[in-house]
Amino acid sequence: MTDWFHWLNLAGVAVCAISGTLMAYQKKMDGFGVVVLASVTAIGGGTLRDIMLDLPVFWIKDTDYLYTTLGAALLTIAWLRISPRFPYHYLLVADAFGLALFNVVGMEKALINDAPMSVAIAMGTITGVFGGLLRDVICREVPLVLNGELYAITCITGGLSYAALLYAGFDQHYCPWFALLVTVLMRLAAMRWHWQLPVFKNE
Template identity: 65%
Template sequence: MTTWFHWIDLAGVAVFAMSGTLMAYKKHMDGFGVVVLAAVTAIGGGTLRDMILDLPVFWVKDPSFFYAILAAALITIVWLRVSQRFPLRYLLVADAFGLAFFNVMGLQKALTYGASPLVAIALGTMTGVFGGLIRDVMCREIPVVLKGELYATTCIAGGIVYLLCDAFNAPAYTAMVMAMLTTLFARLAAMKWHWHLPVFEAGTKLD
């Protein structure tokens, strides 16, 4: 099971690294900028999670995460060179997959190390959104998590599904898959049908 978790974690890192690479391509960054943006997108949320849990940061003693980042960035660069196109939806879809992977892995790790269910949901959400937030800030974009379209809320929904599965004694991998699918499809649906939380209108006046 530990090996399976590790491969899922590597998949999440790779997907978020692709998201960071796509953003770097959009912003016309050089090779160093591509690697930096891919890395902070891929490991930023997990790094913050481990620091809050007072654990060794997951990538410090395991270089496989950096191999995953470099491989994902290289594959994305080659694909972009061949296609010569940058459909924005690819960036958003890659981000949605990374969000789902990281949310559940962060939640599961927090529970493993004794966090309460509420704190685990918060740390799972943080793991999923923080890397993308750093990416967007570095690129001078309004972070996706701060826009009206559902983003962090989908992580909370996935976390609740995980805890419900756990409460009914479902196997860990079943709870993880269900939570990932909930987060992923909720995010994709929000993108397609523009689901969002209420936002301040431009004409709102503050007294």
């Protein structure tokens, strides 16, 4: 895989580890709880993706991802010890960037391994949302992917934008960055203006 893909994946792991650590801080977990929550948030989605694609699990093949997870968690702990105020908004913003990064990484890995575009979009969505879903379930929270503003839909939209650019003839090197931008901006906009897709009528 190319260097940029490796660094993009490491960035996604770091951001999601920060998100997990912030949630652990909010729930007043001990040191072991912080490591567990940071890890499942950072590597949970990619692990499921690799298993489904029948590929070596990325963090077992390359331990840089484990070191990145631990390093991001420790840096976040240090920051929180210096500035213990916890604006919940920070968690949501970190989660939005992690969601977008992992969405692109999941798509790219699927496409590199010759998966069709529809499967790549599904793998991007799974990579993006599954770690956060595990984090929220462990913390006994309603998962963001199942409640509130648009979440998984932003991954699907980002994936469709990738496909649209690719099929329109744009250089494939630009497609991931455009999908990343679409995903993160849509997620931040959904948080800001409370965009939802209601199915049931409110009584």
